[in-house]
Amino acid sequence: MDLTHSPEDEKFRTEIRTWLADNLVGEFGAMRGLGGPGREHEAYPERIAWNRHLAAAGWTCLGWPAEHGGRGLSLSQQVIFHEEYARANAPARVNHLGEELLGPTLIALGTPEQKARFLPPIVDVTELWCQGYSEPDAGSDLANVRTRARREGEEWVIDGQKIWTSLAHHADWCFAVVRTEPGSRRHAGLSYLLVPLRQPGVTIRPIRQLTGTSEFNEVYFDGARTRADLVVGEPGDGWRVAMATLGFERGVSTVGQQIGFARELAAVVADARSNGTFDDPLIADRIARAKLGLEVLRTHALRTLTGEPLAGAESVQKLLWARWHRELGELAMEVRGPSGLTVAPPYELDDAQTLYLFSRADTIYGGSDEIQRNILAERVLGLPKEPRP
Structure with a gap:
């Protein structure tokens, strides 16, 4: 695994670092650190303006081919961008579902007409997307999808419910996995539809979480429509397309994610030093383990991105970071002690409390730990499949 950067890469690092320093000023500078996990509600309209400012300067869809509006940057340069963006504590971007999931899926599997229609608004951040996978009885078990679509002339008519749909209340469109073949079961008979959300027949209800925020939603389709094309x-090929989308989910942005994790760990260490808990050998040991764990995350991510393909590497990465981050939230509360249980009315959480509460979901969303272990056991190690009802 070669982790060295070429002179061209270092020149690119200087370019993005300088641009961020010059542009994260004034109103944009006031948004530093806003909008991370569990805090997606923060300064949302202002973050859209920032994302469009990024787009105008050519800082969106960096890895996309130039013919589709991207910059065709190397993997190394994409990693550098995410590292420097995180180090600058720039506000969380709002279009990652379109840029990192749907866009690459359309580039790989979409028709020329779909690419021409949908890729430019993703690059420009003028249309936002959400992901319609999970349902009340089909969370990590995506093959159990029950939302149905039937063909009527030149349209699909959709009925059903999606849940835990991130940022649906802000999205213009949804890429949804639905069942289009009556009587089909499991992986067969599914289709991958692009559905406009701003229409009669679509109802979006935010779900209030432990953090008091509502970036997850229920989405109801009651005769909603989308074009047949x-x-x-x-x-009927929706399972293959959905799996292709998930393959793009854990890409270069995870390296930037880990810099954010390092910032959170530093805050926990600062708390421990200020209140004296750092002198507790058990706390000191857990902090040391957290630092080592973070290095493991980074090394595994870079090896996965730059080395030979490793079977099950994405599942291993999800297991590693989800468990590490959840344990960091628990450590933050151990360091705080009883004061960590105190919340200012009307329910104002500080950063450590938000970290603790939101990270409880890390081992569930994006494929639960149990599902990731099943994938590794069955598809990588060749162990017998779990009995299914």
Whole structure:
């Protein structure tokens, strides 16, 4: 695994670092650190303006081919961008579901007409997307999808419910996995549709979480419609397309994520030093383990991105960071002691409390720990499959 950067890469690092320093000023500078996990509600309109400012300067969709509006940057340069963006504590971006999931899926599997229609607004951050996978009875078990779509003339008519749909209340469109073949079961008979959300027949209800925020939503489809040609791949081929999308989910942005984790760990250490708990050998040991764990995360991520493909590497990465981050939240509360249980009315959480509460979900969303272990056991190690009802 070669972790060295070429002179061209270092020149690129200087370019993005300088641009961020010059542009994260004034109103944009006031947004530093806003909008991370569990805090997606923070300065949302202002962060849209910042994201469009990024787009105008050519800092969106960096890895996309130039013919699709991207910059065609190397993997190394994409990693550098995410590192420097995180180090600058720039506000969380609002279009990652379109840029990092749907866009690459359309580039790989979409029709020319779909690419021409949907890729430019993702690059420009003028249309926002959400992901319609999970349902009340089909969370990590995506093959159990029950939302249905039937063909009526030149449209698909959709009925059903999605849940835990991140940022649906801000999105213009949803890429949804639905069942289009009556009587089909499991992986067969699914289709991957692009569905406009701003129409009659779509109801979006935010879900209030432990953090008091509501970036997750329930989405109800009651006779909602989308054009017949807005199916990615062939009808009935939705499982393959959905898996392709998930393959793009854990990409270069995870390196930037880990810099954010390091910032959170530093805050925990600062708390421990200020209140004296750092002198507790048990706390000191857990902090040391957290630092070592973070290095493991980074090394595994870079090896996965730059080395030979490793079977199950994405599942291993999800297991590693989700458990590490959840344990960091628990450590933050151990360091705080009883004061960590105190919340200022009307329910104002500080950063450590938000970290603790939101990180409880890390081992569930994006594929639960149990599902990731099943993937590794069955598809990588070849162990017998779990009995299914």
